[in-house]
Amino acid sequence: MRLFGADILPLAAEHIVLALVPVLLGLVISLPLGWWAWRSRGARRILLPLTGVLYTIPSLALFVVMPIVLGTRILDPVNVVVALTVYAVALLVRSVVDGLDEVPSEVLTAGVAMGYRPLGLLVGVQLPLAVPVLIAGVRVAAVSSFSLVAVGAIIGQGALGALFTQGFERFYTAQIVFGLVSILVLALVVDALLMLLGRLLAPWAAARAPKKQGV
Amino acid sequence: MIEFSDVRKAYPDGTVALQSLSLTAREGEITVLVGPSGCGKTTTLRMVNRMVDPSSGTIRLDGVDVSTQDPPTLRRGIGYVIQNAGLFPHRTVLDNVATVPVLLGRSRAEARSAAGELLERVGLDPRVGSRYPAQLSGGQQQRVGVARALAGDAPVLLMDEPFSAVDPVVRADLQDELLRLQSELGRTILFVTHDIDEAIRLGDMVAVLRVGGTLAQFAPPADLLAAPVDDFVAGFVGRDRGYRRLQFVGAGSLALSSFPTTGDGWLLVVDDDGRPTGWRQGDDHVALGTVHEEGESLRSALDAALSSPSGRGVAVDEDGKVIGGIEPEAVITLLHASAEPAR
Numbered sequence: 001m002r003l004f005g006a007d008i009l010p011l012a013a014e015h016i017v018l019a020l021v022p023v024l025l026g027l028v029i030s031l032p033l034g035w036w037a038w039r040s041r042g043a044r045r046i047l048l049p050l051t052g053v054l055y056t057i058p059s060l061a062l063f064v065v066m067p068i069v070l071g072t073r074i075l076d077p078v079n080v081v082v083a084l085t086v087y088a089v090a091l092l093v094r095s096v097v098d099g100l101d102e103v104p105s106e107v108l109t110a111g112v113a114m115g116y117r118p119l120g121l122l123v124g125v126q127l128p129l130a131v132p133v134l135i136a137g138v139r140v141a142a143v144s145s146f147s148l149v150a151v152g153a154i155i156g157q158g159a160l161g162a163l164f165t166q167g168f169e170r171f172y173t174a175q176i177v178f179g180l181v182s183i184l185v186l187a188l189v190v191d192a193l194l195m196l197l198g199r200l201l202a203p204w205a206a207a208r209a210p211k212k213q214g215v
Numbered sequence: 216m217i218e219f220s221d222v223r224k225a226y227p228d229g230t231v232a233l234q235s236l237s238l239t240a241r242e243g244e245i246t247v248l249v250g251p252s253g254c255g256k257t258t259t260l261r262m263v264n265r266m267v268d269p270s271s272g273t274i275r276l277d278g279v280d281v282s283t284q285d286p287p288t289l290r291r292g293i294g295y296v297i298q299n300a301g302l303f304p305h306r307t308v309l310d311n312v313a314t315v316p317v318l319l320g321r322s323r324a325e326a327r328s329a330a331g332e333l334l335e336r337v338g339l340d341p342r343v344g345s346r347y348p349a350q351l352s353g354g355q356q357q358r359v360g361v362a363r364a365l366a367g368d369a370p371v372l373l374m375d376e377p378f379s380a381v382d383p384v385v386r387a388d389l390q391d392e393l394l395r396l397q398s399e400l401g402r403t404i405l406f407v408t409h410d411i412d413e414a415i416r417l418g419d420m421v422a423v424l425r426v427g428g429t430l431a432q433f434a435p436p437a438d439l440l441a442a443p444v445d446d447f448v449a450g451f452v453g454r455d456r457g458y459r460r461l462q463f464v465g466a467g468s469l470a471l472s473s474f475p476t477t478g479d480g481w482l483l484v485v486d487d488d489g490r491p492t493g494w495r496q497g498d499d500h501v502a503l504g505t506v507h508e509e510g511e512s513l514r515s516a517l518d519a520a521l522s523s524p525s526g527r528g529v530a531v532d533e534d535g536k537v538i539g540g541i542e543p544e545a546v547i548t549l550l551h552a553s554a555e556p557a558r
Contacts, residue, residue, distance in 0.1 A: 110301030112266060113373075114314050114363075115291035128305045204305045207347040 015159035015186060019145040022081050026088025026141060034096020047093060055090035059151045080152040088141045095137025099130025132205045135198035139191050146187035216242045217263055217405060222272035224258055232258040233428035243401040249414040250424030256407045260373050264290045291318055294364030294372040299380050300356040302348035308359050309344035315367035333362040338392055354385035374406045390416055411452055423448050437463035461514035469516055469549050471530055471539025481525035489536035491529050506531055507541060517546045
């Protein structure tokens with residue numbers, strides 16, 4: 001499908017990959033970091049402010065310095081992926097900590113008393129219980145990632161964001177609006193899918209409010 | 216059997232949770248640790264499954280020093296019930312109960328079917344097995360907690376204030392249920408509570424601990440009520456210990472009176488089967504008081520007498536048929552006669 005002189009579907013696919021791969025990488029990095037910050041007061045004191053600061057770095061600046069830091073070519077998509085991973089980590093470390101904090105202490109006590117080893121407890125009890133909070137964090141990270149990819153257009157790797165840069169060059173409002181709407185729609189669809197994934201992973205979270213009955 | 220010898224627990228900041236405890240929880244009995252908060256009872260309990268390690272002294276489980284054992288392995292062999300049940304919210308009731316068997320390497324299917332039977336055993340409809348804990352009432356959750364602790368077939372159960380968070384009526388049900396289960400299973404149970412009534416109700420032996428972690432008295436409940444060793448235990452056992460002691464005295468040799476048909480005007484009304492239905496005075500029909508059933512304690516006998524509108528309690532046999540009246544004086548006489556508190 002060609003629109004505004006560009007092949008839209010490959011651009012959209014590229015946008016999805018550039019937006020979601022960093023979220024996935026960010027999650028993989030955030031899980032151990034978040035677990036560490038949850039366990040150790042000292043790590044929490046350093047990691048949480050640090051990730052907060054990371055998120056305040058302007059995306060424009062981060063995209064521009066990436067090739068210098070990484071030694072990559074200016075037009076390498078790796079620049080965008082790494083920069084967006086930094087933002088995903090900045091958002092998700094806190095989600096992991098919050099998610100683990102959410103596990104009631106008596107549940108942890110019971111898990112230890114049942115004979116779980118630390119890794120078994122993390123995988124079998126703590127992470128499943130952190131899912132609702134984690135998914136909420138991942139949804140925010142994913143949506144923000146979709147809009148940030150567009151900024152990559154200024155270093156030539158913006159996928160659908162290229163519709164903005166070209167539209168501005170040509171003073172072509174329709175193209176800009178189309179770019180905006182298509183990114184918005186993609187982000188909303190992914191957000192809805194993630195919400196669904198959360199429901200599937202944590203069916204227990206919807207099961208509340210006992211029916212009144214005897215003991 | 217759980218043996219504590221000279222067990223002491225002090226924390227690096229200098230707080231002493233447990234001074235020096237020596238105590239044996241006998242095989243097949245319920246041993247209750249009771250005391251005010253800060254007396255080290257929960258610490259004591261947690262040292263058995265090594266959730267806390269003592270600073271000095273040894274704890275032996277069936278003769279084996281627990282400090283020589285790998286903690287997770289040790290814990291899988293000891294049932295544990297805590298306040299608020301501590302069920303895993305993300306697992307169904309059935310999978311909660313199957314936790315320890317699965318950790319022990321049994322197949323999930325096998326563990327689940329055993330879990331279903333356990334739910335029945337603790338008085339739950341097996342259909343609750345597919346629900347999540349949040350869909351259960353507090354009392355039901357606590358029953359699931361007990362089922363989960365029993366699932367590993369552990370000979371030893373540790374119970375840390377398991378019934379403290381439920382309302383009194385449900386608590387009494389759960390206590391009865393535990394006593395019934397224990398009469399079937401005969402596990403060695405170490406039970407922690409701050410509630411002396413619960414301790415007296417459930418314990419074969421009761422250890423009263425003082426703040427700071429010293430053992431004040433270790434005795435069967437009837438002895439605790441009849442002969443507290445000092446003011447602390449007497450105060451902790453409570454003001455009405457004389458009255459509560461009644462429940463440990465059998466009413467077997469209680470002298471029953473007959474019901475006079477003339478005299479004070481009170482007539483007991485019975486149905487065709489001889490079961491009491493109420494009292495009659497003149498033309499007035501008055502409801503019964505509590506009824507004492509043969510085999511119950513002096514406490515129920517005295518209550519029957521005190522709650523009866525005629526001042527005379529009604530005693531019935533197992534079938535509910537009237538066997539005689541209870542004068543309050545007869546109860547007091549029997550209590551005084553039982554110099555040795557019986558169980």
